[in-house]
Amino acid sequence: MNKKKAALHNLGCKVNAYETEAMQQLLEEAGYEIVDFSEQADVYVINTCSVTNMADRKSRQMLHRAKKKNPDSIVIAAGCYVQTKMEEAKLDEAVDIIIGNNKKHDLIPAILAYEKDHAQKESVTEINHRQSYENLSMTKTAEHTRAFIKVQDGCNQFCSYCIIPYARGRVRSRSLTDVLTEIQALADNGYQEVVLTGIHLSSYGIDIDDCLLHLIEETAKIEGIRRIRLGSLEPRIVTEEFVKAIAGIDKICPHFHLSLQSGCDTVLERMNRKYDTKEYEDGCRLLRTYFDHPAVTTDVIVGFPGETDEEFAQTKSYLEKIRFYEMHIFKYSKREGTRAAAMKDQVAEQIKTLRSNELLQLEHRMSKEYREYYMDKPVEVLMEEPVEINGKRYFTGYTKEYVKVALETAEDISNTFQTGTITERLSDDLYLMVEF
Structure with missing residues (x-):
């Protein structure tokens, strides 16, 4: 008897990518043959994203593409888009099964239930009430040398432009034992580098009487792991105590992604970010004090509602002063359901494009300068x-x-x-x- 075939497609962040690979492992354990998403399959799993309106649209497109590829297939919409737009997803004829966040472990039971009566199935929890951490895990990943480890889910920050707290819920941390068990299994399978990641990694442990630093210290004790990278950090975690401690861990990679979003305090305030430019700069100074030439990378949003020419000029000047290895530049995208979407003085698209292009040129120059430092070293x-x-x-x-x-x-x-x-x-x- 031929094996049933399953194909998966991931949209969005590294946490989504981890969950997609964990769902692939569930399918493999259930006896499915995994094929490329472009091939005909019996089951298609699309792990959706909802960070922008464009992400919603891409999620719908992939769902429809799957059903068109094989009209008799079971198409599963999982993740953030269906979490925030469940009623819309339920009306989509391309969707057979809806699985929200914190319910992806239900993948196989949901498929089996659908196969009995072919009635649309839902497995969606009310994410905005505190839930326990959803226990997904892996023993191998698509990458052969570096493994991303999801250690935390949810966010309590409620930045004015961001839908993620509504899609992912409140902060939920994975138990230290579960994380270390997974990393040990990956190390046993030959992985030498791990990346600790989460929706709001800096919040790890606040709900289970633990902290990110302790997790890092315990991860460093695992034999076989030679490198530890950290996912995106909030600037306020970068205290002298934290930096001094991780600088004493040889396995830590001096590669830090500190989310900035704007180099102007008035814009940061409108964004409801919880720090100012001085705090951010102090964090970068600490990293450069305790590490030799660390790579500091960041995210920047241009064209946030109300951003004036003067505010943009402040941001550009600030970025030049901090000097980043890499910057991810995003044009502000209005997201339904967020406070920023209702703000006055929305910036014209052509102005966003001009500002984005300016910062991309700056990013290219600074990135080259950072790399050139290592010439002949x-x-x-x-x-x-x-x-x-x-x-x-x-x-x-x-x-x-x-x-x-x-x-x-x-x-x-x-x-x-x-x-x-x-x-x-x-x-x-x-x-x-x-x-x-």
């Missing part, structure tokens, strides 16, 4: 995959600071650490390393 790289460039075979990987490096070799050196000196730039984001 020794580095250690965890190798990931082979590539061919101008007829030559290389293996590429990343330094602890997340600088992408290539080493010319005919050998398979995946998931090995290689040391050498960076000698030249192969492309905008790829540098050549020569072994010692």
Whole structure:
């Protein structure tokens, strides 16, 4: 008897990506053969996103694409879009099963129930009441060297532009034991680098009498794990106590994503962010005091409601002063259901585009400067995959600071650490390393 086939598609953040892989593992354990989303399958799982109106639209498009690919298939809409737009999803003829956040562990029972009577099934909880952490886990991931570990869900911040607290609910932390058990299993399967991630990672532990620092310290004790990266952090967690402690952990990668959003205090206040530019700058100074040339990356929103030319100029000047390795630039997108959507003085799209282009040029310049620092310097790289460039075979990987490096070799050196000196730039984001 042929195995049933399942295909999955992920939209959105690293937490969504983790959950998609966990659902894939559930399907594999239930006997499904996993195929590419472009192929015909018996079951399609779309882990949706709702961070913007565009994300909602993309989620609907993927659901319809799946049903068109195989009209007899079971199409499952999971995640944030159905959590925030459940009534809309229920009316969509392409959708057979609806699974909200905190219910993705119900995937297989939901499929079995649908197969009995082919009536649309829902598994959605009222996410805005405090729930326990949904226990999904993995022993392998799609990446062969780096594993993302979801340790926390939900957010209590309620930034004025963001729908996520309504889609993901309040902060819920995974138990320390569960996290460490999963990381140990991944280490046993050969993974040497883990990335601790969550919807609001800095809040880890506040609901279970624990904290992110303790989680990091315990993760560092796991044999086989040689690198620990952190997902996006809120600036206010970057205290001297925190930075000094993690600087004493050799396995920590000096690669920190500190969410900024604006370099202007009046805009930050309208965004309902919980810090100002001085606090943010103090955090960057601490990181650069305790780590040698750390990679500091960030997010910036341009064209937030009411953002004047002067406020934008302040942001640009501030970004130049802080000097980031990478910046993710977003044009503000009005999100129904948020306070910012109802604010006056919405910025014209053409102005957002001009401002975005200015910051993208700045980002390109600063990113190049950061990478150039490592020219002629020794580095250690965890190798990931082979590539061919101008007829030559290389293996590429990343330094602890997340600088992408290539080493010319005919050998398979995946998931090995290689040391050498960076000698030249192969492309905008790829540098050549020569072994010692």
